[in-house]
Amino acid sequence: MELRYYFLILVFTGLLFSASCKGKDNKKNETVTISNHSQKPNIVFIIADDMGIGDLGCYGQQYIQTPNIDKLASTGMKFTNFYAGSTVCAPSRASLMTGQHTGISYIRGNGEFPLRTKDTIISQILKKRGYTTAMFGKWGLGTETTEGSPEKKGWDYFTGHLHHVDAHFQQPDSLWTIKKGEMAQIATPPNSYANEIFTDKAVGFIENQTKENPFFLYLSFTVPHAELVVPNKYLKLYKNDQGQSIFMPEKAWPSGRHYGKQKYPKAAYAALVTSMDAYIGRVMEVIKSKGFDENTLVVFTSDNGTHIEGGRTIEDVEFFKSSSIYKGVKRDLYEGGIREPFIASWPEKIKAGQTSNHIAAFWDITPTLTELSGVKAPSAKSNGISFVNELFGKGTQKTHKYLYWEFFEGGGKQAVRKNQWKAIRLEVNKNREEPIELYNLAKDPSESKNIADQHPEIVKQMDSIMKIAHTPNPIFSFE
Structure with a gap:
């Protein structure tokens, strides 16, 4: 009898200990119950830099190979009326992060203008909701000594570029990272490519996650932004047996200018898009191998329209139909400068193979992801409207009275x-x-x-x- 009584005490003590530990996040003692997590998807948000809506096969591209992004579209929803926050990177990304259009946002143009302490962004919101947050790639919303530095804006992990001009170069000699809660500059391996480092970091981050805690990954590539420098394994896909571009004639971009030299700008641009597609393929593979695919929303988009920099010309844009049927490129407020690809895939929630004509913009992202985390009420300072109903095909989707830039x-x-x-x-x-x-x-x-x-x-x-x-x-x- 005494042994049985002792056994019952052990079981009861174990149950109490288990209950007291359930859902505890190891960061700052935030409580995240497993039952709540079952309603919270992991979120992987992938953004290209200066890629046009017509650069993807699923949006009509005929020359550039994008099988992984095309597959993402076939397994989810492809939007045809989705807009960037602006026509250049900094204000566009600020709009995405804050949920504000450029009529009220603080950052409305390029330059080193950081987010302020009072600018609450999506990473901070999701972190409070129990998410582990990670960003790899281009930030451009605050350097290391400012209020907008990543470690001050809700990111648990970060490796990438702080200054937007540093992101112009595909083989930087250093990157910034969060170490012990502070920003630190680290050297990159010789002959390495930044976007391959970002992909390695993203894959490693996902591999280290568990199903007990939701995560938010923001993967911010710096391609196909100039400079048009790309690993040879992707460039050779667009060369013939003689080693020349398959898109001849080409006009070389010389050395000695801001961006690195490129003999074949058209081939290099196509290769940059294809390299990003391959990186996304790696991310999707690890999501599946970890068993996260059933509870992970994956989003792909671009920050603004295609560019004419670093050797790329308006004739190249027209050749590839990078802006599709639309007028304009980066720095234009015509459709080609702001109408972007937007793809959302979540096999358990979003029906495969859909095309949506819903009119939305970057400032809708924050309220949408916030609602998915379990909070429906948008910020009073947001211009955005959640489009969760459109994604899931349930209820009536609210629409904007207008969009403004x-x-x-x-x-x-x-x-x-x-x-x-x-x-x-x-x-x-x-x-x-x-x-x-x-x-x-x-x-x-x-x-x-x-x-x-x-x-x-x-x-x-x-x-x-x-x-x-x-x-x-x-x-x-x-x-």
Whole structure:
């Protein structure tokens, strides 16, 4: 009897200990119950740098090989009306992180303008919800001594570029990383490529995760942004038996300029896109091998339209149809500068092979991921609308009254999309009342015919939106 009594005491003590430990995160004693985690997906958010909507096979590309991204689209939902936060990287990524469009966001243009302490971003929100957070790649929202440095913005792990200009080079001699809660600069191995390092870090991070704790991985590639330098194993896919580009004639980019030299810019651009596709293939393999695929949302997109830098020309853009049927490239607020590929795959929740025409933008990402983590109420400072209902095909999906962008390079620009209507105002820095261009995207997605004169009432509405959506900014000002 005494032995039996002693055994019962041991069992009871073990149950109490198990209950007290259940769901404890080993970081800062945040409580994350396993039952809650069953409702929280792992999130892998992958973003390209300066890639056009037409650069992927699943969006009509004929020359560039992207089998892994195409497969991602076939297993999930492909959006056709999804927009970047801006037409260059820093404001676009700030919009993604904060859930704000460029009419109210703090960062509205390129340059070393960091996020502020009061700018709460998605990594901080998800960390509070029990997620382990990791970012590998291009940051560009705060260097090591600023309020926007990654370790201060909710990232548990980080290796990558802090300064956006450092991200212009494919073989940097150093990267930044979080060590013991602080930023530290580390040397890269000789002849290594940054995006291969980012991929190795991402794969290693996923391998070290468990099913008991949700994770958020933000993989921010620096391709196909110039410079057009790429590992030979990918470049040779676009060379013939004589070692020449299969896209001849090519105009070489010489040495001695900001970006590294490239003999075959068209072949190199295609190879950069294909290299990223291969890296994504590696990430998808480890997600599956770890058994995470059933509870992991994988998203792929690009930060803005394709570029004409480092040897790439507008003729190259037209050859590949990188902007698809759309007008414009990076730094334009025409569709080619801001309409981006957006793919979401989650086999257990998102029906395979779908194409969505839902109109959304980067500022919708934060409320969407926040809702998936179990919090439906969006931030009062967010312009975003969660599109979880669209992803899952359940309920009524709320829509925007309009989408708004502003950009300060090239004379200053504003743009509005409202249903099928698209309005653009150029030379805003010269005159806030410059004439508005108006396009009907339903009939003219290429924005080839300005019909402002035919619809003065619509122009008046768009002008009003441009005035309402814009708020003063101490760094970027039209005044």
